[in-house]
Amino acid sequence: MFKHYQIINMNETLDISIYSLALGFLLMVLPIIGFIYFKVRIIKETLISILRMIIQLSLIAVYLEYIFEWNNAWINASWVIAMVMVGAYTTVKRVGLNYKYFLLPFFIAGFTSIVILDAFFLGWIIRLDYVFDARYFIPITGMVLGNALNHNIVGVSNYFDRLDKEQDLYYFLLINGSSRKKALEPFISSSIRKGLNPLIATMSVIGLISLPGMMTGQILGGSSPVVAIKYQILIMLAVFVGSTLNLMICILLANRHIFDSFGSIKPNILKKTR
Amino acid sequence: MIKFENVSLRFGELVICENLSFDLDQGGSLCLSGPSGKGKSSLLKLILGIIKPDSGKIFIDGKELNATNIFDARKKIVWLPQNIHLPVNSGKELTELLDFQSENLELYHHYLDQLGIASNGKEKLFTEVSGGQKQRMVMAACLSLDKPILLLDEPVSALDDDSIDQFIHVINGLKGKTIVSTSHNKRWIEQCSSIIKL
Structure with a gap:
């Protein structure tokens, strides 16, 4: 039959x-x-x-x-700026930080990483004539931002939690070591590792035990698997670079607000507001 | 070298010190003694500028601690906190973490010998040595920084009697160092030139 x-x-x-x-x-x-x-x-x-x-x-x-x-550049850019703002707000809220100090730095971090990524991938690699083309600009930026947000929250959370719980280690390294940069190295390195580890794990098994959403969507939408895979590779690279840049810039900018003029950790910064 | 002028500090209801004044000359050793939870470690943190006093002034080397000179003041100080968890697995990694130069490394091996860490113990991982040995390795690293002021928080708490004697011998051999420590240990307290009971 x-x-x-x-x-x-x-x-x-x-x-x-x-x-x-x-x-x-x-x-x-x-x-x-x-x-x-x-x-x-x-x-x-x-x-x-x-x-x-x-x-x-x-x-x-x-x-x-x-x-x-x-498909207007100003509207599309405003949309992305709104997405970056929501991302920064969510990070500050989820980590439990003070909005007054951290909303702007986290917005700048998200915005900077997106500008670099979109200029590189949309302008230089995909070579769009019109970089703000809504069909590319908004979904790709959204995917990068969405993924970066998750990894950013994990990384930034780890950074503040460790600084809070292991203050003696920070002061030990600040006083006995050579510089504040050196004193913060273990904290920064562990938070970057924590934030990016899931992404590294995802990349290593992609295609084996997971079929990513974008690629699946493209195939369902009628694209050939080869084209879909090329986009997926670029998107994974963009997500990884975007998450890394966002997390690193967040930490670097946050450091300007965490410490007082004595190099001590400000108590009201680490107070959870949740 | 270290001077407190009417320093007061309290955490809520707990009074750590009220109008505390002392003047510790270069080469002197002061022990802060008293029951746990009375704020001995907090007094060391006042000297380090980690905590600010509610009132009063603190001087290091004749200069009042403030935002401009705190970093210079800290360059003269070594701080050995109590029970610190270090993100390293061995003495070698610790020296890298503290950015040791060749002169520090030379001193490090000297103090390891003096503190009774045998040559085969120097390369061991922290997981392979006892708590006391690890503490002596951290002490040796701190002493190797060769700074004029030592702030030691319960330095002999994890040491057995022989190791305490060894450590006291090493400390007494240091010339011109100004030492402020906290301790419950009678032998340690006895060898200090002055004591403040909290």
């Missing part, structure tokens, strides 16, 4: 009906049962974040329709 396959055009993606999309949420029952069984109190947090995801992505779908249609 012959099986019946639905024949679709290679350049079309099968649409998902709202009903099917809603059915997808049934799968959430499994983790929720697990949370209840292991008494993990994150059900409310999870449901709220899923709700936020639905609202945010729905709004994005509407915004992007217009943004792609207008």
Whole structure:
């Protein structure tokens, strides 16, 4: 007997009906049962974040329709600046730092790394005639920023936690060592390692145990796998460089606000505001 | 060399010192003694400028500690904190962490000998030596920095009696060093030229 396959055009993606999309949420029952069984109190947090995801992505779908249609450099750049600002705000909030001191430095860090990356990858490697082309500029910048945010939070969190808990080590190295830069080396190096380790692990198994979202999306959208893989390689490089630059600049700029004129750690900086 | 002028410090309700004044000359050794939790280590941190006094003045080498000269003052000070966790696995890595030059390395090996670390122990990992041996290796590294002021926080707390004698012998052999320490240990306290009880 012959099986019946639905024949679709290679350049079309099968649409998902709202009903099917809603059915997808049934799968959430499994983790929720697990949370209840292991008494993990994150059900409310999870449901709220899923709700936020639905609202945010729905709004994005509407915004992007217009943004792609207008394709205006100022609007596209403003969109990216807003994304960088939200990233900086989220980092400060999640790490539990003082907004007054760290929002601007973290914004500058995100903005600088994105300018470097977009100029390099979009302008020089992909050689777009119009670097602010919404179809490239916004999704690629968004992917880099989104990934950088996760790694940044891990790295920056580790930096402040260690500085808080191991103050004696910092002062020991500051007083007995040669310079403040040298005294901060162990803290900076461990936070960069902590922040980037998951990304290094992801890159090492990509294609083996994971198929990245962008590549899958491109293939579903009708691109050839070869083109999709080339973009994916570039995106992974951009994500790695973006995360590294963002984290390093964040730490360097944060250092200007962490220490007082005696080189001592300011107490109100490390106070958690969460 | 180190002078406190009416220094007061308190953490909330806990009074660490009230109008404390002393003048420790070059070559003198002062021991801060008293029960745990009374703030002995905090007094050392006042000298280092890590904590600022609520009132009063602190002088190092005749200069009042302030934001302009604190970094110069610290260049004259070695600080050996209590129970510090160092991100190194061996004495060799410690000397690299402290950016040792050849003259420091020479002194380091000299003090290791003096503190009874046998030559085969020098290359051992910290995980392969006892707590006391590790403390002596850190002490040797601190002494090798060869600075005029030593701030030692409970320096003999992890040492056995023989090692305490060895350490006291080494410290007494240092000429012209000004030492401020904290300790509960009777033998250590006895060899100090002055004591402040908290």
